[in-house]
Amino acid sequence: MPIQILSPQLTNQIAAGEVVERPASVVKELVENSLDAGADEIHIEIENGGAGLIRIRDNGFGIAKAELGLALSRHATSKISTLEDLEAILSLGFRGEALASISSVSRLTLTSRPPQQAEAWQVFAQGREMETTIQPAAHPVGTTVNVANLFFNTPARRKFLRTEKTEFNHIDEVIRRIALVKPQTAFILSHNGKVVRHYRKAVDPQQKIKRLAAICGQDFVNHALQIDWRHNDLHLYGWVADSGLLRPQNDLNYSYVNGRMMRDKTINHAVRLAYGEHIPSESYPAFVLFIDLDPSQVDVNVHPAKHEVRFHQNRLVHDFIHQGISHALESATELDFGEHTSNPTANTTRAAAGENIFAAETQNNRNANIEKPQIEKQKSAVAEPTAIYTPREQQKAATPPFERYKTPYTKAHGTAYQALLHNEKPTSETRYHPVVDKPETPHLRLLTLLTTEQLILLQQQQQLYLVSAKALQRTKLRLTLTQNEIQTQPLLIPLVIHLSPEQTRHWQQQKPHFARCGFEITQYGNAEKSRLTLSAVPTLLRRQNLQTCLVSLLNQPLDRFEDFLKTLVDSLDLTPMQSLADAANEFATVEQLATNQTEQIKHLLRPLDLQPYLTEENPSE
Structure with a gap:
């Protein structure tokens, strides 16, 4: 045909x-x-x-x-x-x-x-x-x-x-x-x-509740927790039923995006994840949820019957919905059991169980870091960390111990070290010849970064030193976390961690250590069943896997701050250095933070003995 x-x-x-x-x-x-x-x-x-x-x-x-x-x-x-x-x-x-x-x-x-x-x-x-x-x-x-x-x-x-x-x-x-x-x-x-x-038409709140009862049943209204959760262009509102109302099927799952009824996988997954341990796997929650957002941030033209949409910031919307519902359910649990906490959104009425936690943050001075973020620039469910590096010229007026990009670097520097690394016999090409075209200086000079081995090669007069890049990074982290003032970053979506009784005891030991390092954590519950809500972290840890770090700490009895700090720093993922500029920036930060620069740098240096390689004999003769 x-x-x-x-x-x-x-x-x-x-x-x-x-x-x-x-x-x-x-x-x-x-x-x-x-x-x-x-x-x-x-x-x-x-x-x-x-x-x-x-x-x-x-x-x-x-x-x-x-x-x-x-x-x-x-x-x-x-x-x-x-x-x-x-x-x-x-x-x-x-x-x-x-x-x-x-x-x-x-x-x-x-x-x-x-x-x-x-x-x-x-x-x-x-x-x-x-x-x-x-x-x-x-x-x-x-x-x-x-x-x-x-x-x-x-x-x-x-x-x-x-x-x-x-x-x-x-x-x-x-x-x-x-x-x-x-x-x-x-x-x-x-x-x-x-x-x-x-x-019939429902205009005032009482009429709307009557319509809700007529459609979803009075039992749903009796168990409903009202949500009003807003952040910038995102607005989540409606009702979720507490764990007292479970369904054998998902016949009371109603979700809407900009007034359009949906059966969207992202929304359903966020809701189910929020309920988590509140309901068994064979049961279904009941909810009526409305999500309003900038129409340019959602594509409704992806399903023939328009039952599904595609969010441009899918992870952001998912985590926003998950956190809003989680907060409502947890607040309602606290109210049901008569727990008294410092949670500013835990009001005395169940209808307010889902009050927007972001609204409370507008009264907090740390809200300035997340005020009016552009939704189109959000790449995840958290606010981007702010830069903390200041040009070194503004950090100290004194002459720094590291002179960057001023030392002529020859191929002999790299090949000599590679010969040492692999226990090879030096050749004429690998002999190290000191730079003589510049006056000698007592300052340490950065020569090169060996990216594969993550080692930094430095020179001080006629002596060469190696510094582990990871050791340098951990020193910077340790010094940053012991400053009197630590810059913190609020989380757009607070992290909730549920604790075992043993972890709760460890939390009581480590609570002052977390506060000293710049973590903002609130505890809810009692010794048998409690949880932590992490709302702000030190800025330099913002991209870390925070849940893994905290659980690792809380699994151990760490009374002394020194042990706590070492365990924390050792558990962090370190980004490999890619250039000599990365190493120079790390040294500059250590220089800025250290009260005793000489001691902090000295313990990192590993001297290289090049004497066997500096012989005048020519092995080829």
């Missing part, structure tokens, strides 16, 4: 296979169109589970007569017009496929009247030919869409429909999900002429 362009009728039916899975899909698309049209009252009439008739009537702003025929064309929409619009979508619909796809597998009648028209007009399309007929009609301001005989021309699709009751239950669930996120809109759902659901 030759390559050919498919007819519009066939492409619409192919698209219908993605958009129109069952009657509930039709209801979802049409109700979302009504909401985009500004309707605050929507009637949904269903017959025979949706296979016989679906009628959606709203009081929105309607469609003008001149646009009725175009409304049933594929890729015709009023929601977007440019690529920039696609990258910042706030409307529920935007592709312009729904009406065309639905009309290709049904007999569709659309009647509409905008406020500026004196009369209403009606367009009719049927099946594959999709020829439209426009005629006048009687209709109030708004739109009514009739979808009759769904899948009448695709019998293979029609036979896959379930029973009338099952299909209506799916429609009922769609309306429940939409009614949760649109409390200001009234929904009336009827089946075979009988009103089944009537969700």
Whole structure:
């Protein structure tokens, strides 16, 4: 068969296979169109589970007569017009496929009247030919869409429909999900002429709770913890049920992104991870969560039915949701057991269990480090550490012991050391010849960095020294962590660590040591069951695996600060040095921090004995 362009009728039916899975899909698309049209009252009439008739009537702003025929064309929409619009979508619909796809597998009648028209007009399309007929009609301001005989021309699709009751239950669930996120809109759902659901408009908080109870049940409301969690453009709010309400299936999992209902893997994983040990693996939590963020930071055009999205900062959103729910659950546990802690967000009401921890930080002077970070520059779920290095010229006025980039470096320096390293007999090429074109100086000079071995070669007059790069880095860390003032970095997402009884005892021993090193940690609970919340760390440790470091410390009885500091520094991951400039910066920092520079540097130096290599004899003779 030759390559050919498919007819519009066939492409619409192919698209219908993605958009129109069952009657509930039709209801979802049409109700979302009504909401985009500004309707605050929507009637949904269903017959025979949706296979016989679906009628959606709203009081929105309607469609003008001149646009009725175009409304049933594929890729015709009023929601977007440019690529920039696609990258910042706030409307529920935007592709312009729904009406065309639905009309290709049904007999569709659309009647509409905008406020500026004196009369209403009606367009009719049927099946594959999709020829439209426009005629006048009687209709109030708004739109009514009739979808009759769904899948009448695709019998293979029609036979896959379930029973009338099952299909209506799916429609009922769609309306429940939409009614949760649109409390200001009234929904009336009827089946075979009988009103089944009537969700009245909910404006004030009390009415919204009543609607929540009508949709999710009073039991959910009794166990619900309200969340209001905000940071910059991210806003998480809604309700999560405590561990007293567990479900055998995930039938009470409702999540929304910018008002769009979702079944997103990132959101579900963050929620499940937050509950963690609160519920067994075979049970499911109950929640109604709304996530609002900058529309340019989320791609909604990644799923045919728009059930999933792609977050540009996926890890940031995941950790933000996880921390918000974790905090709500843990705060509620403390309130239930009557624990009295210093947690500023642990109020006396369960409704406030999810109060935003970031709001409390605005009263803390360390908030200046994370105030107004640009979300598009966030690369992880934590704030980037700030630079602490000051140019050496501003650090000390005295002559430094390390003169950087001033020593001529010859190939003999490197080859002589390589011969020593591999126990090779020196040759004429590996003989070391002191630099004589500059006056001798008592200062140490950096010659080179051996990146593979992570060793630094230095010279002082006629003596060569080796310094382990790791030993130099650990010295800098140790000196930094013993300063009187340690620069700290707040965590965007505080780290929570649950302790065993033994770790709790060790924490009591090490608590002053952590504080001395610049950690900001709060303990909750008692000796048998407690946890630590790490909210700020020394800036130079921000990129470390903090949980591993802390657990390693808390697994050991470390009474003395010296032992604590050594264990901490030894547990850190050190970034290999890549250039001589890295080594020079480390030495400059040690120089700045050390009260006794000579002693701090001296214990790092390992002298090289080059006398056997400096013989005048020529082995080749």
